[in-house]
Amino acid sequence: MNESEVINRLKRIATDPAARGLADDAAVLDGLVITHDTIAEGVHFLPTDPPASVGWKLVAVNLSDLAAKGAAPRAALLSLCIGDEDWDEAFLGGIEAACESYGLNLIGGDTIALPEGAPRVLGLTAIGKAGERVPSRSGGRAGDILWVVGTLGDGAAGLNLLQEDAEATGPLIDQYRRPVPLLAAGQVLARKANATMDISDGLLIDLQRLAEASGCAAEVDLDALPLSRAFIAERGQDRRARLFAATGGDDYALLAALPEGFDPLGLPLPSDSTIAAVGRLTEGSGITLRDAAGPVGLPERMGYEHRRD
Amino acid sequence: MNESEVINRLKRIATDPAARGLADDAAVLDGLVITHDTIAEGVHFLPTDPPASVGWKLVAVNLSDLAAKGAAPRAALLSLCIGDEDWDEAFLGGIEAACESYGLNLIGGDTIALPEGAPRVLGLTAIGKAGERVPSRSGGRAGDILWVVGTLGDGAAGLNLLQEDAEATGPLIDQYRRPVPLLAAGQVLARKANATMDISDGLLIDLQRLAEASGCAAEVDLDALPLSRAFIAERGQDRRARLFAATGGDDYALLAALPEGFDPLGLPLPSDSTIAAVGRLTEGSGITLRDAAGPVGLPERMGYEHRRD
Numbered sequence: 001m002n003e004s005e006v007i008n009r010l011k012r013i014a015t016d017p018a019a020r021g022l023a024d025d026a027a028v029l030d031g032l033v034i035t036h037d038t039i040a041e042g043v044h045f046l047p048t049d050p051p052a053s054v055g056w057k058l059v060a061v062n063l064s065d066l067a068a069k070g071a072a073p074r075a076a077l078l079s080l081c082i083g084d085e086d087w088d089e090a091f092l093g094g095i096e097a098a099c100e101s102y103g104l105n106l107i108g109g110d111t112i113a114l115p116e117g118a119p120r121v122l123g124l125t126a127i128g129k130a131g132e133r134v135p136s137r138s139g140g141r142a143g144d145i146l147w148v149v150g151t152l153g154d155g156a157a158g159l160n161l162l163q164e165d166a167e168a169t170g171p172l173i174d175q176y177r178r179p180v181p182l183l184a185a186g187q188v189l190a191r192k193a194n195a196t197m198d199i200s201d202g203l204l205i206d207l208q209r210l211a212e213a214s215g216c217a218a219e220v221d222l223d224a225l226p227l228s229r230a231f232i233a234e235r236g237q238d239r240r241a242r243l244f245a246a247t248g249g250d251d252y253a254l255l256a257a258l259p260e261g262f263d264p265l266g267l268p269l270p271s272d273s274t275i276a277a278v279g280r281l282t283e284g285s286g287i288t289l290r291d292a293a294g295p296v297g298l299p300e301r302m303g304y305e306h307r308r309d
Numbered sequence: 310m311n312e313s314e315v316i317n318r319l320k321r322i323a324t325d326p327a328a329r330g331l332a333d334d335a336a337v338l339d340g341l342v343i344t345h346d347t348i349a350e351g352v353h354f355l356p357t358d359p360p361a362s363v364g365w366k367l368v369a370v371n372l373s374d375l376a377a378k379g380a381a382p383r384a385a386l387l388s389l390c391i392g393d394e395d396w397d398e399a400f401l402g403g404i405e406a407a408c409e410s411y412g413l414n415l416i417g418g419d420t421i422a423l424p425e426g427a428p429r430v431l432g433l434t435a436i437g438k439a440g441e442r443v444p445s446r447s448g449g450r451a452g453d454i455l456w457v458v459g460t461l462g463d464g465a466a467g468l469n470l471l472q473e474d475a476e477a478t479g480p481l482i483d484q485y486r487r488p489v490p491l492l493a494a495g496q497v498l499a500r501k502a503n504a505t506m507d508i509s510d511g512l513l514i515d516l517q518r519l520a521e522a523s524g525c526a527a528e529v530d531l532d533a534l535p536l537s538r539a540f541i542a543e544r545g546q547d548r549r550a551r552l553f554a555a556t557g558g559d560d561y562a563l564l565a566a567l568p569e570g571f572d573p574l575g576l577p578l579p580s581d582s583t584i585a586a587v588g589r590l591t592e593g594s595g596i597t598l599r600d601a602a603g604p605v606g607l608p609e610r611m612g613y614e615h616r617r618d
Contacts, residue, residue, distance in 0.1 A: 002391075003391060003420055003422075006389065006391050006397060006401070006420055007420060009398070009401050010387070010389075010401065010415065010418075010420075013401070013404070013405045013408065013415045014414070014415040014416060014417075015414070016384065016414035016415070016416055018384055018414065018416040019414065019415065019416040019417060022417065026417065027384070027386065027416035027417035029383070029384055029416060029436070030339070030340075030341070031339075032339070032341075034384075034386065034416070034417060034434075034436075035386075035417060036386040036387075036388055036417060036418050036419050036432075036434055037419050038388040038390075038419045038421050038430075038432065039421075040390075040421055040423050040424065040427070040430075041424075042424040042427075043421065043422060043423065043424060044421070074338070075325065075327055075336070075338055075343075077336065077343065077344075077345040077434060078319070078345075079345055079347040079388070079432045080315065080319075081347075081349075081430070082311075082312060082315050088315060089318070092315070092318050092319065092322070095322070096322045099322065105323070105324070105325035105327065105328065106319065106322045106323040106325070106328065107323060107325055107327040107328040107336035107338060107343070108323075108328060108331065108335065108336035108343060108344060108345060109319075109345050110345050110346050110347045110432070111312055111315055111316060111319075112347050112348075112349055112352065112353070113312075113352060114349050114352065114428065114430065115349070115350075115351040115352060115428050118349070118351075118427055118428050118430075119423065119424050119427050121347075121349075121390070121423065121427075121430040123345075123347065123388045123419070123432050125343075125345055125386060125434040127338065127343075
């Protein structure tokens with residue numbers, strides 16, 4: 001089974017309404033929003049990544065799911081594998097820093113040893129307090145405008161730099177290693193959005209999921225993608241760079257479908273928020289891309305997917 | 310850091326009351342009892358174990374933590390690594406069977422691929438509805454009688470048989486592969502017990518944790534340990550066999566400290582429950598063992614511990 005087939009199998013088991021059909025960033029149970037992300041060495045982080053940043057990122061990627069649902073951080077359970085003393089100590093320092101930064105209380109988990117030489121596997125269950133509304137991925141409607149909060153491509157560009165030089169530093173690498181969950185923005189968007197999700201595997205693959213869950217098609221204007229100065233300095237902003245940013249993954253930006261005519265610039269978003277209208281939902285199915293020069297074909301790779309075979 | 314040092318480090322982070330100082334089987338948050346267990350191939354299960362039984366066991370060990378706190382199964386999040394198609398399908402069949410058997414609803418989780426050749430690592434967060442009381446490990450008092458529900462040593466004896474012959478079958482192997490969480494018994498005990506926990510790493514090491522959390526010493530009568538007929542047939546019931554049963558791990562029996570004079574045989578336990586008084590809490594600290602012949606020295610190995618160095 002590839003990832004899609006496994007998820008279809010899981011969906012047949014997960015019939016409780018709290019599961020939201022496993023088609024959302026998180027489950028919603030008794031006023032709590034609950035998510036779990038697992039990361040593996042060599043897949044989600046590099047053996048050379050500073051362990052404190054791995055701890056930070058594990059917390060941040062889970063909080064990004066809570067952010068996408070407008071939830072406030074409440075508690076977490078950590079699945080920890082122990083091995084190298086210094087690595088573990090620094091990793092826990094990163095966990096602690098992120099928990100403190102975002103008011104997340106560690107309340108439990110499990111500590112295990114893996115067989116000698118096995119890649120590290122680390123998991124976190126994050127629990128948030130639901131706001132008045134918890135938008136799903138499936139509430140988008142034809143005509144909705146697609147907004148992105150945050151910038152795209154930085155994390156993937158940072159990873160690329162590290163693959164060329166494990167000692168590289170700079171803002172793109174910071175974004176790859178220490179993403180910032182957009183909790184305040186998510187809480188504001190949740191009050192008004194028809195559909196929301198976080199962009200973790202890449203805009204196109206994640207938008208495909210939102211559009212499919214909403215029973216819509218989606219159009220994306222590549223020229224409208226929000227790119228950071230650091231990204232543009234590294235990779236430019238031509239069509240190739242924009243396709244990279246649209247499919248790179250590791251963004252932890254937020255995607256929201258808001259009713260046409262609604263201006264999110266009037267919302268009380270944090271003052272440093274980057275927000276851009278990148279397209280719209282339409283009748284039908286599938287994703288179409290364009291830029292100033294006209295239609296753009298879909299890339300073969302829409303984003304990060306585990307085991308596509 | 311060994312496991313104890315890591316847990317001490319985690320305790321310094323986990324100051325929220327819901328964490329119960331990380332000294333309990335589960336966290337208690339907003340009327341929910343929440344636990345997470347992770348299992349790894351080559352550590353918690355054998356590569357040769359039938360994958361359906363691995364799925365069953367992952368659910369069962371988490372439910373055993375809920376049972377120990379008297380909670381009713383409510384929902385679960387699964388951390389799944391995917392790889393071999395047939396293995397994954399059978400594993401999910403085991404997950405589904407256990408979830409259905411105990412009314413646990415799968416509501417979320419994560420699906421990842423591990424690097425080629427990495428041992429499988431699988432996690433589950435289980436959420437239960439708290440009963441009127443959620444006894445901790447720390448409420449035991451000097452004078453309390455220590456009761457065990459279930460039998461001891463079967464799982465470890467089953468594992469030993471499988472290590473000698475991977476094709477072995479029988480009730481001890483069933484107990485190792487498909488433990489039964491004692492949910493109904495746990496709910497009954499929770500109403501009256503001063504302290505409870507599940508016995509997953511071995512009676513002695515787990516009792517040491519309960520006694521320490523309760524600020525007590527504990528005496529155990531090895532002759533009183535509840536042993537199954539299958540265990541006795543395989544390993545006998547002499548002192549050596551009883552020490553094996555007291556330290557084996559993988560029991561998923563329940564340990565409860567009940568006030569002296571309280572007779573749990575009057576409780577509405579399930580009719581097939583095995584319950585035995587195995588000792589008592591006393592003033593002081595540490596564990597002492599005895600049998601009909603007199604005091605028995607503590608074994609070097611008190612139970613299963615990750616990374617003791």
